[in-house]
Amino acid sequence: MTPPNHILITGASGGLGGALARHYAVPGRSLLLWGRDAARLEAVAAACRATGATVALRMLDLSDSASAVAALETDDAAHAIDLAIFAAGLGDTRAPGARVEDAAQIIRLGLVDFVAPAAMAAALADRMARRGAGGIVLVGSAAAFHALPFAAGYSGAKAGLARFAAALRIGVKPHGVRVTLVSPGFIDTAAARRTPGPKPFLMQPADAAARIARAAEDGRAHAILPWPFALLRWFDRLLPAVFRDRLLLSLTPPER
Ligand SMILES: NC(=O)c1ccc[n+]([C@@H]2O[C@H](COP(=O)([O-])OP(=O)(O)OC[C@H]3O[C@@H](n4cnc5c(N)ncnc54)[C@H](OP(=O)(O)O)[C@@H]3O)[C@@H](O)[C@H]2O)c1
Structure with a gap:
């Protein structure tokens, strides 16, 4: 595959998106970086320009x-x-203290983690299919493999995104468009630091970005990062439901 010349990265003001932008920032390449926080997005843009990339920015809220x-x-x-x-x-x-996530939170997660990326990927895949080439990477989560009682909205939205990515990939592959789903475990970003609890196999953002770029370049259907999370997925699938439910409940912080 010829190296991509013009690359869109959403969430470029964040930990992983910023690392991806810096990974791809080389002379001759143009980056289109999307985010909401102007100061953080500008800082990432400045770092990318310093290593020779051309950068354009767009600030927008994906819940619209x-x-x-x-x-x-x-x-x-x-x-x-x-x-x-x-x-x-x-x-x-x-x-903390809640039995379930509230409705507003579920709506927010559904819009930002499923509706927006899926709708944008579909629209872009169609345009790429008309050109006969292109690559799309959807960043999901290893949480999609597990029915997490304390994060039903997040794991549910990412599970929807995973199924969507697989279906889109099959549909547009004959038209020269490659779709890759990435399912990371823990990456050392602000988002991960906000979540309490242990974070086994924590990846650094630059390492995760390099692995994602490799998966996109190879046109992989699905990259689970790092590999122990692929084992956990099989464990979840193979465990009898009654034991799996008990285990997931035991990992859930108490309501009060
Ligand atoms: N970190 C982990 O352990 C981990 C694990 C599995 C999957 N992931 C996935 O990796 C991706 C990147 O996460 P991260 O760890 O880099 O988190 P992060 O540092 O918090 O960055 C999140 C990014 O998403 C953007 N964003 C959030 N809500 C948005 C909205 N409504 N409209 C537009 N942009 C919005 C943020 O923009 P602003 O900051 O400008 O608001 C930011 O650029 C996410 O899809 C996350 O689910 C992360």
């Missing part, structure tokens, strides 16, 4: 998914995107 799709179509029409990495996302668990 229709506007996000319209913006994507405008950006792609202005300069065709070779590779899009949908890295923006929200990690959230139920509030």
Whole structure:
């Protein structure tokens, strides 16, 4: 595959998205970086320009998914995107003391972690299919493999994204478009630091970014990072439901 020249990264103001931007920032490459926090996005842009990339920015809230799709179509029409990495996302668990996540939280997670990336990926995949080439990476989570009682909204949204990525990949592959789902375990970012509890096999953002770039380049259907999370997924699948439910409940912080 020819190296991508024009790359969109959503969530570029965040830990993983910023590391991806820096990974791809080389002379001759143009980056389109999306985020919400202007100061953090500008800082990432400055680092990327310093290593020779051309950078354009867009500030937008992905919970307005229709506007996000319209913006994507405008950006792609202005300069065709070779590779899009949908890295923006929200990690959230139920509030301390709560039995379940509240409705507003579920809506927010559904919009940012599923609706926006899926709608944008579909719109872009269609445009890429007309050009006969392109790459799309959807950043999911290893949480998608497990029915987490303390993060039903997050694990549910990421599970939806995983199924969507697989279906989209099959549909657009004959048209030269490659879709990769990435399911990370823990990455040392602000989002991970906000979540309490142990974080086994914690990856550094630059390491995760390099692995994601390799998976995209190889056109892999699914990359689980790092590999022990692939074992955990099989463990979850093979464990009888009654034991799995008990285990997941035992990992759940008490309500009060
Ligand atoms: N860190 C982990 O352990 C881990 C594990 C598994 C999967 N992931 C996934 O990896 C991706 C990146 O996460 P991260 O760890 O880098 O988290 P992060 O540092 O908190 O960055 C999250 C990014 O998403 C953007 N974002 C969040 N809500 C948004 C909204 N409503 N509209 C537009 N942009 C929004 C943020 O923009 P602003 O900051 O500008 O608001 C930020 O750029 C996410 O999809 C996450 O679910 C992370």
